[in-house]
Amino acid sequence: MLETLAAALSLLAHFDHRLLDIVGLSLRVSLTALAIGAVLGLPLGAWLAVARFPGRGAIIVALNALMGLPSVVVGVLVYLALSRSGPFGSLGLLFSPGAMIVAQTVLVVPLIAAVCRQIVEDAWKEYAPEFSVIGIGRRQAVALLLADCRFSLIVATLAGLGRAMSEVGAVMIVGGNIDGYTRVMTTAIALETSKGDLALSVALGIVLMGIILGLNVVAHFLRCWAARRYG
């Protein structure tokens, strides 16, 4: 075990080319999925917070349930959509980083939207009377509330990044885990462990855990700083 750990640390210390490629692709895929997820999920969540219409409650329940959507299910659904006979088969995305971005976006949008909805709705309850007297419309209210809650929303978005980076099932199914093309940290860990190349698995695990831990540290300090700076 110590030998494996030493080998893993050696890979990290020598900036192993294969390891860096995998980490780079993971970050590229997950950060892109997160950016798209935030662009879609934040306005959706904020709109759900301020809008009142029949069926809103059902949508919120569905959104909350989708937060726990198993990634393999997302993988299968995206696979079906992107496969040659599927509705988006003509895009030719299956078994490409693009397909992995789509899958991870599907995973993070409900998470970001649901958390955003809760955060913004709490603020909305506090602000709604004054917005109403001033004559602020729903669209302006959404923009103002997103700006007001920006720090809490950044933390929620970082949670989305954690979800995207740590999932394995969906990217395995739609990406195919092709060496040098669609192999990301989680799929590489799964594969290399089954092959017995534990050094690379452990090295990737250390990087993955470092990123997740780093995100939480950033989220914590951002929240503390924002509380001091903006009340």
Added chain:
Amino acid sequence: MFPLRVSGLRFAPDGRAILDGLDLEVSGEGISVILGPNGAGKTVLLRLLAGLLPPDGGRLDWGGAAQAGGRLAMVFQQPMMLRLSVFTNVEFALRPQMPSAADRRQRTAEVLARVGLAHREKDCARLLSGGERQRLALARAWAMRPRLLLLDEPTAALDPSATEAVERIIREIRTEGAKVLMTTHNLGQATRLADDIVFLTDGRVQEHAPAQRFFAHPQSPAAKAFLQGELPWRIAFER
């Protein structure tokens, strides 16, 4: 918009009447102060006038119109402050009525200077003191050039110097032509600011009189007792 005539106004959530057939006529000038013990319905009356609550009965007549017509602003007892700059906390309120960003910036800078907050325009509004927050809320309302300004306990929990600053701003807003309708528990403040007093108990107007006459010669037994400091205790025990 004026005279504002309120007739038979009733608000009774869950069957418990907070306002019970309230009648009132308010002119378009000066400062009217609504006095009354806790639970008399002062805040509810302001919220009904602002359209934040639906009445269960009665009628509001805004100078012949059924609606206030948009030129109404309200400052709440605990005004909301966005986690944005002092400047933006005023500027955003002008967006519905002032499409030009340059006009909004000019008007915002103008009112912030009038309330003595120009030097703090870049600071976060949530970091202001209680008195500064209330001045900012007044600036926000003032910037909208309201015809009617509703103030709900604007100096509750403020120290004397902050209270004095807020009262000075209220007078200036009145001087610029806005009608001010405010609630307060502070009898000293009512004597300093009010042109007329609306005295409310049990969801009805018991007395509506010029301020001087009200304080010198209150007509209703309830107003007399309130001014002698008796009514709040009596009501608290009776309930």
